[in-house]
Amino acid sequence: MLYRRQARRYNTYKRKKTMLNPHPGLPEFTYVKLASLDEACGFLVEHAGEARLISGGTDLLVRMRDKAFKPAYVVDIKGLEGTDVLAFDPSSGLKIGAAVPMNRVVAHPDVQKHYPLLAQAAKSVASYQLRNRATIVGNICNASPAGDTLGACLLLGGRLNIYGKDGERFEDLVTFFKGPGKTSLQPGEIVTSINFPLPEKGATGTYLKLGRNKLSDLAIVGVTVYGFPDKMTESGFRIKVALASVAATPLMPPVVETVLSENEITEDTIQEAANASMDACFPIDDVRGSARYRKEMVRNLTRNAITEVWGQLQSRTENGLEANR
């Protein structure tokens, strides 16, 4: 009987969840705009724990409104030296300043030409209006496991330029994420840009995002795949995978790369890689999806993404051969 079950459930009833404040509003804070990175860094050190950086503010302000963050100071990085740079150098690669909005990245011809995967991932974030404010570096520093651009940035070899009280340092993105909302940044440090090396020759990639509806949703699961020809491997290719929303940080299961490097790439090996990808992740149940569904989706989307990338790699190789003849 239904009601008995309900009654039993009530016996163990402990109010675990309460209503959020139905009248959220921004807390009081002081907006700080400083003249240089040095000053900004000094301010952050001086006010450690009570100051936060703002770039586009698309995450920060929402969380402040919900009182998840209550910084006394909000320090704007827009206008600080180098944060507005979006530049491609054919010898060294791409630099995206911390204050460059995603729409600028998506629209940049060199990004479209050399880093289409990054453009695709950025374009899947929220809505066009949000992307007028949201930044790639903000997406990274936010360190949400669901961040749509994180997979592309990781697989493309992103390296952060970080300014701190002891000067400038670089950190590879792969070591940056420490947990949901947690990074390796030290007090006072400011990520000023992300830099990408030149893409591998013949590289291609894709980002498959599973949202609940077609526009502006968060990823229930996101799978980024990046591949390129590599003579050093058994298969002749190197194909890497990054997963969103299935662990505390973005995941890059090395086993997937191994399966696809050490074996001839066939439907079976792709399936094996997809299974390995599923086994490597450990998602949770939440309001957006169950762990069980997420695991299944990691497998299916990994398979589909690899198949797509593999198809592109093959057709490029064939076209290349055509051209050589």
Add this chain to the structure above:
Amino acid sequence: MAVTDKMPELIGKSPLRVDVHGKVTGAAIYTDDIQFGKNLLYARVKRSPHPHALIKKIDTSKAEALPGVKVIVTGKDYPQRIGLYLKDKNIFATDRVRFVGEAVAGVAAVNEEIAEKACELIEVEYELLEPVFDSIYGASPDAPLIHPDMGDYEVANFIFPKPGTNISNHFKARKGDVDRAWKDCAAIVEKSFHIPQVQHVPIEPHIAIAKTDDNGRVTLWASSQSPFAQRNLIAKTLGISESDMRVIAPYVGGGFGCKAGVTMEAMPVAIALKAKGHPVKMRFTREEEFYTNFVRQGLKIKLKVGCDKDGNMLAMENTMYWDGGASTEYGVNITRAGGYSSTGPFDIPNVKTDSFCVYTNHPIGGAYRGFGMSELHTGIGQVMDELAEKIGMDKVEFLKRNSIQGGDINVTGMKMHPIGLQECIDKVAKGINWGVKEKASSDNKLRGKGIAISWKAPAMPPNAGSSAFIEMNEDGTATVNVGGQEIGQGAFTVAAQIAAATIGLPMEDIRIAGPLDTQYSPYEWQTVASRLTWSMGNAVRFAAADARRQILEMVAEAWDEDVDDLDIINGIVVSYRSEKEMSLKNIAVYGIPKEDDQGWIGGPVVGQGSFMPSYVTGLDPETGQGPRAVVHYTTGAQGFDIEIDKDTGKIEILKAVTAFDVGRALNPELVKAQMEGGMMQGISSAIFEEIILEEGVMQNPSFVDYRIATTVDVPRVMETYFVEVPQDDGPFGARGIGEHPMTPTIAALGNAIYDATGIRLEGPPFLPEKVYLAMKDAGILD
């Protein structure tokens, strides 16, 4: 009243909406656009964190001491109850809270921040009570009582509460002999469904501003579908005379039922009564909208249906447990509507229906586009699909064989008026290429088609009335005054069209008076129930005919001719006998001078009209039988051709087709917009929307996790068809179509999913996850 029978040219045309310019340019005034000056106070609400508790003590002293706080009110100040059909709600909780988010105290302060701070300073001591989160359990004798005093509540005479239980209405229908009929059935299907709560999510959240003047007269500005019902309910509850309360209702940024009746509007009035001279503004946040606004009630429905070997329906047993929430002041009538429409548009000789409205400690259920019908048809449409399959009959043939037709006696004993449902089924079947199994676009897709039919009657008191008056202006134009609201559906445009067509004016010579203002606008019950085109349309038509008669009589006297020889064409009075012509300019206000300055004929022309159905009868409480339960039914069909992605469970709608019998499409573009928009809202509730409640707390109170369909989710192809079997008492034969297009959607999509996969889900939303895991568990996936 004598209204000319000829069909004017403007009827069946689609002139531009009268509100389009203002809305597109941003010039249109919405409630929050109105400026109130420096005396304005801002109101905030202290809300219950508990689903069910007794209020032991409220201490407002700290909040009162906060500088900037002007007034604090609690349930103690207003012990009286309010409600549309059952007075079971307090403006602020008195001794008990019944859902998470219920208003406990209201604060007005000089700004929102101080009001908010004051709310935090109000201390409320609760004693927790066992809550009820399930409607079937709630209806059982084991459940704790949520309204122990229900027996004392004032109630409309067609609602039947069961004091001593949580059942606030029990609608029964008994027709034929169900128990005997099962023996004759060659096929029987039994199934249960659960339809969760969803919300209206208007883009404009609720807002109301109230002001009490020195004489104690109250003005309320509100985003409202129901200024007159609000005046009536709020005034009565707060001891104000109706004429001392004035409600002004500017344009509405989305209603869908949630701005009908009284939801939050009584709160600012209650506060303003204690802050004379100060306008008091209460503006909901989106979070407040999600947590505390009325919802579409949840439903648990158990159905048993049977037919003979030839596929003729013999019997239905329908038991519905509606999750009415903490108050069912509006919900009781939803469950009644679910009861008297409980067979759907099917002709079934033996019926047993029990529709229970059950109190729970969930958000309050209220009116939502097509109330009761989407939920009810979700069950009916899907069991009929299975019954057709079980008896081995083509599903469309089964629907056609069993759908109700004009002359049939329906579940409540009412003789059906002529309807074009058969034609609707044909059009939808053809539209989705029914009967042809089509290939999926790829190997990892499954394709399926589904069809369902529905009906809905305006759910309202038997005597819901409309009125209108039309003033002629000096320049020969006419100002149409109505009390029905423009909530995006095009009511003002259709009113203008009816007036223009009836008087004989071009469309551009009509002005609609606004905003609605109970001090000046004529009475209208509420803008709900798809009743405006029909009911208010009649009032406008009568008012226009009255104005026309006055004009023609005046001119006939001036010309010494017979009224029957005169006509008004494009604002010019013409005589078919003498071939004289006279423009309406000036004469409709100043009259016509007699020859040789010998006086004047006529005077300012004001036409008036009103309409109220007089023929709706009561129903026997034990059997639900009576001569005429409702004014009429709008009927129709909907079908989908879909693909399901085997990798994700996602549904893609390749084609959506709908056909409804609208009586007469007065403005085809607006009818089409209603049909597409309604179907889209249906699709949204079918595949995205659900208020996820855990122990009474909504888990997804934001647009991040309460997804609604957006433009990009619209099906690739949508087709809409009108069938026009005229309504005998509708203006030019029209009947309502505002709500109906979303009522068959969930069932039709459920049937398409079943066709594609063989899976029947317990209820919406048909999320990819649910579809995928069901396919997985059924072994459909490799």
